[in-house]
Structures are given as C-alpha cells and as structure tokens.
Amino acid sequence: MSVAPPPKSTANETTHPFDDAIALTPLPGGHWRGRTSADYRNMVGPFGGITAAVVLNAVLLHPQRLGDPVALTVNYAGPITDGEFTIEVEVFRTNRATQHWILRLVQGDDRTPALSATAVTALRRQAWSGPELGMPAVPSADSLPRAAIDLAGVPWTARYDMRFVRGALSLDPQAPASPDSATEVWMRDQPPRPLDLASLCAMCDGFFPRIFLRRPGFVPAGTVSMTVYFHADAAALAAQHDAAVLGTARAQVFAQGFFDQTAQVWGKDGALLATTHQIVYYKE
C-alpha cells in the first residue's frame, strides 16, 4: 500500500485541523453551531471519532460545566451531511459532584436528527487508586514503521500516525482470516498535537471495524453506539504531551449483523487513560 496524498485542509494556517474540526460557535440557549471538516471525512459523512469529539466539546465549552468528563455515549442515528450542524445541549441534572447531560446533533431548519448522546462530568477526588488491567508489553512506537494506509476517499486516516503492533488493517480479500480480532496500535495525531480530552475521545473510535480481521476484505460496517469512560483528567492528559498512545481493541462476539468492540487507550507509564466500547453494524 502507498500513502495517499494528504487531503486539502480546510483549517486556517494557525489552527491544527483537529481544533478546526471541533470548533463551535455559541447559539442561544446553551446550544452550539459547528460544521463538518473535509480533513476528517470518512467514506460517508464524518469520521465517527471526530463527531464524538465535537459533541464532547459542546460539554467542555459549556459555561455551566461541573468537573471533567467521566462518561460519554454517542448514538449515530443517521447520516451527517457536509456543512453546518447544531448541537443542542440539555443540562439534565447537576449534583454536588456530578452532572448529567443530554445532547442532540441535528441539521437544517427542520432539525433533522443525526446523533443523540449522554455525558457525565464529575469532580474527581483523591481516593485509593489502583490499576487492574496492565498495558501489554509491546515494542515502542519509534521502533515500528508508520502504517501506509491508502484509502481513497477516506481522508481522516491521514490525520493519524498509526503504527500497528498486531492486527493491522488489510483490505485484501485473499488475506488469511485472523483467528481473533485483536489489534494493538500506537496512535498519534498527524501532525502531532498535545493530547487532550477531545482528541482522546476521537482516538477511541480510531480502530477499524473488527470484522475486517475475521472476514478478510471489505465488509460494510458502521458504529451504531459508542461509549467512552475517561480515567484521566485534563492535567494527566497534558502530561502526555504529543506522545503516541497505545490502543488495544477486540470484539467479543459477532451475531446477526452486529458485533461489539471493547478497547483501551494507554498512555505514558502504562496509565489507562480511557476504556471504550461500541456496537457496530455489519453486512456480510
């Protein structure tokens, strides 16, 4: 495979394409106006990770926000067409230390529904903490070649530096089927950008569909619902700088047109930054 030419960027010269893609303008009532980015386009509509990130950003920027994100669930309900969209934000309930959000992404004057979401933010506290799952022992990102992914019409893949340890993407229908759907991959924004909650959120959807490993060749597939649990606050992510994070992902079952994916994103010193799950439609 060869590296595709970089897509034409819509970002201005002083802004990273990621920041441009998640930019929001305030609307009355705590709502936000955003627009799709050519840089993060997927085959049909935007990369799901960038959409999750812009929805999270509507919470992050909200003047009434309490604490940092703990949980985000996004449901990809319908197509998002190129252009402007509105993120409608509802502060459902605010407690002393936690806050609950309901969000909708809609388009057009008729508010065509495209995505629903819920989020929880919370004040984190000092408490006994401990790892449970350990980061797998893998070669460093520097010691691995950057994956050369040439997917015509899928610009977002060029926005990530991906280095596969295991379970690399192959769309060759003649490739042998993998006995499992496990992937281990180092991920980093391209160009590099300091990690934050929004970019971590986007990377949680950076794994290609697990069915591609079990059924070699291209299989139509798309995320229906994704949940991200954040285990690091903004300060811990800032300490990560722009170093690559390790993503580990696998499916647990493929059944009747839907498979699940359970995944982890690991940072420096083996810290588990996020755990994430999704249910994915496939047609095979």
Add this chain to the structure above:
Amino acid sequence: MSVAPPPKSTANETTHPFDDAIALTPLPGGHWRGRTSADYRNMVGPFGGITAAVVLNAVLLHPQRLGDPVALTVNYAGPITDGEFTIEVEVFRTNRATQHWILRLVQGDDRTPALSATAVTALRRQAWSGPELGMPAVPSADSLPRAAIDLAGVPWTARYDMRFVRGALSLDPQAPASPDSATEVWMRDQPPRPLDLASLCAMCDGFFPRIFLRRPGFVPAGTVSMTVYFHADAAALAAQHDAAVLGTARAQVFAQGFFDQTAQVWGKDGALLATTHQIVYYKE
C-alpha cells in the same frame, strides 16, 4: 452468613415480583407510569438493574418500536424516591432497520430528573456470525452452593439465586484483598422465571461493586452510567428458559473515585447473550 428472611412482596399472587416491578401503565404522548418495588429495593432507592429493566420495558412496550434492543445506556442522575415515576419516551429517529430512543425517568409534578437513557433497537438479520471470546470453563450451577447473602436492608439480593465460582462477595474488612476484581457467578431469578430481554438487562447490573474485592470491607459505591449490548434476540432468550446464566465481570482501572466494570453474560451452550460496561463512583 445466614440467609435473610424474604422481604414482604408487593406483587400479587399471579405475577412474578420481577414482572410487577417493571410493570408500566401508558400515559399520553407515548410516556409511561411505573412505581418502585419493595422487592427490588437497594440500600438507597431501587436496585439499578431493576431501574434499567423498567426503562428498557418502556421501549419494549412502545407501539412504535422497530426490532429488538441492541444497545441501552442508562445514567443514574439522582435518587429515585419510593413511589410512582414517569418514563418519558422520545423516538429520536427511525431508520429502515434501526431506531434510536431518548428516555428520561422523572418524579413528581415538577418532573425531578432521576435518570437519562438512550436505546437502539434494530431488526436483526441473517449474517455471518461467530464467537470471539469463549465462555470460561466453570463448574455447573447445580454443583455449587447458593450464596447466602444476608444484607440487612438490601431486599433485591434475595431476588436472585447466585452461585459464585470465583470472586464471591465478602464484606469482612479483615478478609484478604483479592489480587484482582474478577467474579464468575451463576445468576437466576428467585423464584425462577424464564429469561427475557428485561431480566437479562437487570442481571447486567447484578454484580456487586468491584472495589469490594480489591478493598475488603464495605466501600460506598454506586453505578453512574451503565451500557448493555444485547447479542441475542427474544427467541434466543426464550430458548434459555429459566436456566441460570453465567456472569463474568472485572474492573480495568480504579482512579480518583471512579472505576469501570466490563462484564459478560453467558447462556446455554456458551452463547454470549449480553456484554455490559459501567462506570462506578466510589469513596475510599
């Protein structure tokens, strides 16, 4: 530990307590009226699993429903007080094969917010299917003793027959800390009841807080958000009859007052019926 006397049931004689607890009466606008059940009370408010099940039931009973549940996320936003509640249902978007739902559980004339949720239902199709994760090899439920859980003021635990293979509940602060938070437990409604989507949903929250294994003794903890992915349709669950299902659960990380739990529920012949995740508040 000794077995607590069964709590006084509010169910009538012809209805299983579970069915009584998830019963709903239609209200105008596709909304529903329910009420809390003494049988499934937790220390404070209802068992989270029964609340998830009654919210799912609001979708299952809805006249506009398309297909079977694929995903449910419930966010426990605030306390639920004993008595009546309203489940407000919004059909966010209906596609050809999938449908997206937004739900709220509120109480009182001022609609005090208690829970937000999203659900996805879908028409399942014939497609290549395959397991990925295998059910662990464990002794049969019949070969294990029923756990004698005597939790004063926690009636819901008496509503399940639980047989622990590994990682049993202990609230003894002198117990040795477990090196991990893994539990394997056979679960069945008590009295027995044929498995269906609602009871499977409730069992997904049937695991005690994982922190109890890592930090022996009682630690205040409560689920903040739970997601369930359903991998079996109503017909496949009916074939399960009232046999015990195997639940497997563990945390991946404990950090700053929140830990996650990732879990599976297995049925006959090792079929993975549901995978489920939650993020849990703890104070330690």
